[in-house]
Amino acid sequence: MKPIRVGLLGIGTVGGGTLRVLTRNQEEIMRRAGRGIVITTVADQDTARATAAAGAGVRITGDAFSVVADPDIDIVIELIGGYTVAKDLVLAAIENGKHVVTANKALLANHGNAIFAAASRKGVMVAFEGAVAGGIPIIKALREGLTANRIEWIAGIINGTSNYILSEMRERGLAFDTVLAEAQRLGYAESDPTFDIDGIDAAHKLSIMSAIAFGIPMQFDKAYIEGIRALTREDIRYAEELGYRIKLLGITRRTDRGIELRVHPTLIPKRRLIANVEGVMNAVLVKGDAVGATLYYGAGAGAEPTASAVVADLVDVTRMLTADPENRVPHLAFQPDQLADTPVLAMEEVETSYYLRMAVADRPGVLADITRILADEAISIDAMVQKEPPEGADQTDIILLTHLTMERRVNIAIARIEALPTVFGKVTRIRQEDLS
Amino acid sequence: MKPIRVGLLGIGTVGGGTLRVLTRNQEEIMRRAGRGIVITTVADQDTARATAAAGAGVRITGDAFSVVADPDIDIVIELIGGYTVAKDLVLAAIENGKHVVTANKALLANHGNAIFAAASRKGVMVAFEGAVAGGIPIIKALREGLTANRIEWIAGIINGTSNYILSEMRERGLAFDTVLAEAQRLGYAESDPTFDIDGIDAAHKLSIMSAIAFGIPMQFDKAYIEGIRALTREDIRYAEELGYRIKLLGITRRTDRGIELRVHPTLIPKRRLIANVEGVMNAVLVKGDAVGATLYYGAGAGAEPTASAVVADLVDVTRMLTADPENRVPHLAFQPDQLADTPVLAMEEVETSYYLRMAVADRPGVLADITRILADEAISIDAMVQKEPPEGADQTDIILLTHLTMERRVNIAIARIEALPTVFGKVTRIRQEDLS
Numbered sequence: 123m124k125p126i127r128v129g130l131l132g133i134g135t136v137g138g139g140t141l142r143v144l145t146r147n148q149e150e151i152m153r154r155a156g157r158g159i160v161i162t163t164v165a166d167q168d169t170a171r172a173t174a175a176a177g178a179g180v181r182i183t184g185d186a187f188s189v190v191a192d193p194d195i196d197i198v199i200e201l202i203g204g205y206t207v208a209k210d211l212v213l214a215a216i217e218n219g220k221h222v223v224t225a226n227k228a229l230l231a232n233h234g235n236a237i238f239a240a241a242s243r244k245g246v247m248v249a250f251e252g253a254v255a256g257g258i259p260i261i262k263a264l265r266e267g268l269t270a271n272r273i274e275w276i277a278g279i280i281n282g283t284s285n286y287i288l289s290e291m292r293e294r295g296l297a298f299d300t301v302l303a304e305a306q307r308l309g310y311a312e313s314d315p316t317f318d319i320d321g322i323d324a325a326h327k328l329s330i331m332s333a334i335a336f337g338i339p340m341q342f343d344k345a346y347i348e349g350i351r352a353l354t355r356e357d358i359r360y361a362e363e364l365g366y367r368i369k370l371l372g373i374t375r376r377t378d379r380g381i382e383l384r385v386h387p388t389l390i391p392k393r394r395l396i397a398n399v400e401g402v403m404n405a406v407l408v409k410g411d412a413v414g415a416t417l418y419y420g421a422g423a424g425a426e427p428t429a430s431a432v433v434a435d436l437v438d439v440t441r442m443l444t445a446d447p448e449n450r451v452p453h454l455a456f457q458p459d460q461l462a463d464t465p466v467l468a469m470e471e472v473e474t475s476y477y478l479r480m481a482v483a484d485r486p487g488v489l490a491d492i493t494r495i496l497a498d499e500a501i502s503i504d505a506m507v508q509k510e511p512p513e514g515a516d517q518t519d520i521i522l523l524t525h526l527t528m529e530r531r532v533n534i535a536i537a538r539i540e541a542l543p544t545v546f547g548k549v550t551r552i553r554q555e556d557l558s
Numbered sequence: 559m560k561p562i563r564v565g566l567l568g569i570g571t572v573g574g575g576t577l578r579v580l581t582r583n584q585e586e587i588m589r590r591a592g593r594g595i596v597i598t599t600v601a602d603q604d605t606a607r608a609t610a611a612a613g614a615g616v617r618i619t620g621d622a623f624s625v626v627a628d629p630d631i632d633i634v635i636e637l638i639g640g641y642t643v644a645k646d647l648v649l650a651a652i653e654n655g656k657h658v659v660t661a662n663k664a665l666l667a668n669h670g671n672a673i674f675a676a677a678s679r680k681g682v683m684v685a686f687e688g689a690v691a692g693g694i695p696i697i698k699a700l701r702e703g704l705t706a707n708r709i710e711w712i713a714g715i716i717n718g719t720s721n722y723i724l725s726e727m728r729e730r731g732l733a734f735d736t737v738l739a740e741a742q743r744l745g746y747a748e749s750d751p752t753f754d755i756d757g758i759d760a761a762h763k764l765s766i767m768s769a770i771a772f773g774i775p776m777q778f779d780k781a782y783i784e785g786i787r788a789l790t791r792e793d794i795r796y797a798e799e800l801g802y803r804i805k806l807l808g809i810t811r812r813t814d815r816g817i818e819l820r821v822h823p824t825l826i827p828k829r830r831l832i833a834n835v836e837g838v839m840n841a842v843l844v845k846g847d848a849v850g851a852t853l854y855y856g857a858g859a860g861a862e863p864t865a866s867a868v869v870a871d872l873v874d875v876t877r878m879l880t881a882d883p884e885n886r887v888p889h890l891a892f893q894p895d896q897l898a899d900t901p902v903l904a905m906e907e908v909e910t911s912y913y914l915r916m917a918v919a920d921r922p923g924v925l926a927d928i929t930r931i932l933a934d935e936a937i938s939i940d941a942m943v944q945k946e947p948p949e950g951a952d953q954t955d956i957i958l959l960t961h962l963t964m965e966r967r968v969n970i971a972i973a974r975i976e977a978l979p980t981v982f983g984k985v986t987r988i989r990q991e992d993l994s
Contacts, residue, residue: 263699272586336900338899388989419855420851455700479793
């Protein structure tokens with residue numbers, strides 16, 4: 123089957139990430155989508171940059187309008203940003219019967235209603251997972267995963283820049299201006315940070331989620347928006363003392379009197395999971411009447427996280443264009459004739475870290491025997507605690523944390539340690555994972 | 559358009575929840591699905607229970623095989639459990655060309671490969687969002703949301719009973735047997751808790767996620783499974799002292815040598831979000847090469863959370879049967895002709911709680927003036943802190959937390975407080991949300 127042909131408009135950070143992810147994972151993506159997905163054309167005002175990024179075989183043009191009119195393009199990815207030219211391009215692509223993938227929240231928050239109406243008329247998909255919370259598949263969760271629910275409210279940390287600034291202010295006790303300047307130096311904040319720190323970007327994303335949650339048109343113009351410029355480290359510290367964290371939240375809630383749609387700094391009880399989302403990470407908490415609270419967490423921006431969402435949308439469109447409806451999504455995600463026979467490892471072959479606890483005689487040389495055995499099996503020790511023996515007892519606990527090693531080696535070491543006359547009973551072994 | 563007709567097999571906890579959610583939210587679900595979804599037949603061995611639960615107009619039968627053969631049924635929901643009769647019923651439903659929705663992880667982990675092969679041959683969907691992590695749409699995230707990624711590993715807290723037991727052991731310093739007995743009394747653990755506490759249930763779910771993540775057949779028989787029976791409170795305490803929490807994790811990872819597939823108690827650094835998932839809640843952490851780590855959190859079991867997933871699957875099948883492929887999922891989740899005109903509330907009309915900070919003269923009567931103003935506006939105080947004035951200063955900070963009140967009232971109160979001669983400068987106002 124011929125691959126799906128994609129035209130990419132704009133090859134900045136996310137565009138470059140999209141090209142990279144599609145190329146690097148092309149085999150795995152094809153096994154899932156049932157068909158190749160190829161970016162055949164890239165449009166960017168900077169054609170030299172586009173040529174450098176795109177590699178051989180990709181047509182480069184400075185004229186994005188030629189791409190949306192190109193009969194050899196099936197899907198257009200719009201990553202230009204803003205809502206003037208981008209709007210014209212998206213509407214032209216739709217008019218020409220092309221499916222559109224975009225990560226442009228400003229465009230959708232301002233002109234989504236018109237764009238979706240045009241798309242419905244022409245029978246094309248406008249997919250926009252990348253527009254909200256970057257790589258977190260929150261649009262899919264809201265549109266498809268939670269359809270059983272009457273959604274009660276959504277509260278999201280949906281701007282990484284402002285969350286980074288608030289995290290740094292709290293953890294290091296610094297003032298807003300100091301952290302902002304640092305964030306700009308590190309590339310976490312733009313030279314004009316208005317959209318991020320004044321809550322506008324968050325309000326764009328919130329307007330989209332609110333519409334999807336409550337079945338209303340997008341109404342960005344009605345959102346209440348307050349950013350984080352006025353926050354002081356004193357307030358952050360006082361909130362902390364009272365058991366709260368301050369986060370810039372986008373909140374939308376259904377009440378008897380109407381829909382709340384608001385972005386502002388918010389005190390949240392420290393013990394809530396979402397209060398512990400730090401740095402540039404995003405998280406969206408959704409309350410449904412049936413499911414209760416669910417939370418979705420991940421990177422909300424960045425080249426490859428956003429590309430992850432853009433490419434997932436490409437796969438969605440490709441599956442729709444390729445398979446019969448009932449086979450659109452393969453049961454096990456990959457096409458049934460594309461399953462791999464990768465073996466499952468026996469536990470003995472698994473490499474991980476370990477917590478080992480053993481009861482030992484409180485006597486010289488015990489630790490030397492144990493560490494000798496571990497060294498023999500090439501198991502290196504990350505941390506060790508020997509407990510004081512209880513009053514009058516001549517036995518105590520040793521706890522060891524190991525570095526990465528193979529389960530088989532640990533089995534051998536445990537058997538040898540248990541055979542020592544100075545070790546009592548069984549060694550307790552619990553595996554340890556860093557999960558980073 | 560005629561509603562989709564559903565036959566429900568088994569009306570226990572989840573079956574009852576499914577009926578309840580479909581009935582309560584029928585209007586909202588129809589606005590999303592584009593078509594009504596009606597349970598027309600319920601099969602249960604206990605026909606009296608089924609009659610009591612189902613209400614008028616629903617056919618009740620003790621013979622589940624008559625339902626999977628009924629030409630008037632479009633979708634069969636299998637909620638019987640186990641993998642003997644359930645397997646025969648699911649295969650018979652598929653053979654008769656019916657789409658199947660199931661939350662039966664034991665069935666899929668043991669016979670999923672055969673069931674999916676049969677479904678592919680007959681061109682029917684077998685949807686199973688409810689089989690893993692209850693109401694969390696993790697199957698959708700893995701099969702559709704993260705398709706751009708080479709998945710590196712998944713680590714999940716996917717058994718609520720064992721997570722509840724571990725949380726209680728840690729928080730209250732109790733022994734395993736004590737907490738298990740209590741969990742059984744409270745209904746969080748079954749009278750035979752083997753599947754939950756010995757890791758078998760988690761391994762069922764993990765096998766399903768592993769297959770979807772890595773494009774391999776389900777291989778439950780190859781999983782390494784170790785439960786939580788042997789864990790002592792000492793180990794939990796020692797782990798805590800070293801900066802770790804112990805969780806029963808299902809872990810599957812792709813390595814150069816093969817796929818890891820293992821369930822066992824695991825030490826995780828306390829600072830990880832997933833280490834702070836407590837009680838019966840579930841969470842799945844997925845590492846993809848493009849998106850990085852994403853986390854999905856919510857209720858992993860229970861009547862309505864699981865029903866949320868079952869009904870989402872019904873909507874998925876219904877949308878597929880109802881709309882043209884490109885209109886399967888409406889852009890804003892609800893059908894374009896079904897959008898509501900619910901108004902967006904002005905900020906003045908929003909009800910929330912508030913943090914108020916003000917600089918005041920360190921003088922008698924100041925607090926009385928402020929609390930009088932708040933009382934006038936019917937704003938009740940949840941907490942109040944008056945800071946010691948710094949050495950030699952005659953000015954200090956007062957911080958107030960309010961109960962729920964309307965923004966308009968707070969605006970009035972703030973204006974009046976700022977007009978007091980004993981209050982200096984502006985009152986800082988930060989909104990507060992409980993998010994429970």
